[in-house]
Amino acid sequence: MRVRLAEKRDVDRLLELMRGLARFEEYIDDFAVTRESVLEHGFGDDRLFTALVAEEDGDLVGMAVVYTIPWTYTLRPKVVLKELFVEEAARNSGAGKALMAAVRSHAESIGATELIWTVMDGNRAAEGFYRSLGASPDLKWHNWSLNLDAKAPRAR
Template sequence: MSITIRPAVPTDIATILGFVRELAEFEREPDAVTATEPHLHDALFNSPPAAEAIIAEQDGVPVGMAVFFHNFSTWTGVRGIWLEDLYVTPAARGSGAGKALLVHLAGLAVDRGCARFEWAVLDWNVRAIDFYRAMGAEAMEEWTTQRVSGNALVKLAGRS
């Protein structure tokens, strides 16, 4: 059974949203997904797109996806790729789909002249952390992610 990687197309939106919901369930946040198919379609296929997605297929059946976008480093002066979500269905884990998605994205980063390929992982997801280390990833232990959302975002914007 071979794994192939291809760019997402508009007819993949329902599959991508299903994968996002499965990922949220796995990450213990099943009610956090508010995205809809129209949201994802606009984000991935409007011009310019807010993000891109690739699909991993095993024998023609979607078994995983990666959603990513460009970020920018003032330190390097060039853009990078931020991996927002990497998901492989439970049945396809261990098939090489996750590795194929990461290898494909690393290739895109190199082809696009990116200096970095980065993502976040939950600290309790030891299986994923071990997988990422095996792929050559390094933890940025001195850095923590900060987030402002919801009412705090409105308040910070001075709109409360």
């Protein structure tokens, strides 16, 4: 198992892995990511995210997509793990652990104080996996969202 930064040549396979996660988390009908958007936002000087890929026998079997919050109250960055996905056939192969180790190394290399992510409600396998790495849920904070496409009352 080898983990490395995704390269432009990986875009099509990376997009397949992103779609795999969208199917697993049941938002495939809303999935709007395209090859062009991955190229635009994931590569180059002004990229919005960094993608790491797990490669086994020449095939990409997993991915981690992260972005950085440049600074917070500590005046140091935080790294947000936006997506972690390993194809079903490659689960329990060490790909997830290798990806998380690479994400952690990336976060440490930029002086981040914290690595944060969310877990889909009811995904006990993911919770167990993250606990095995020494992570724990943040009981102080709850995720909230505001759908800006929906008709909702505005604050006055």
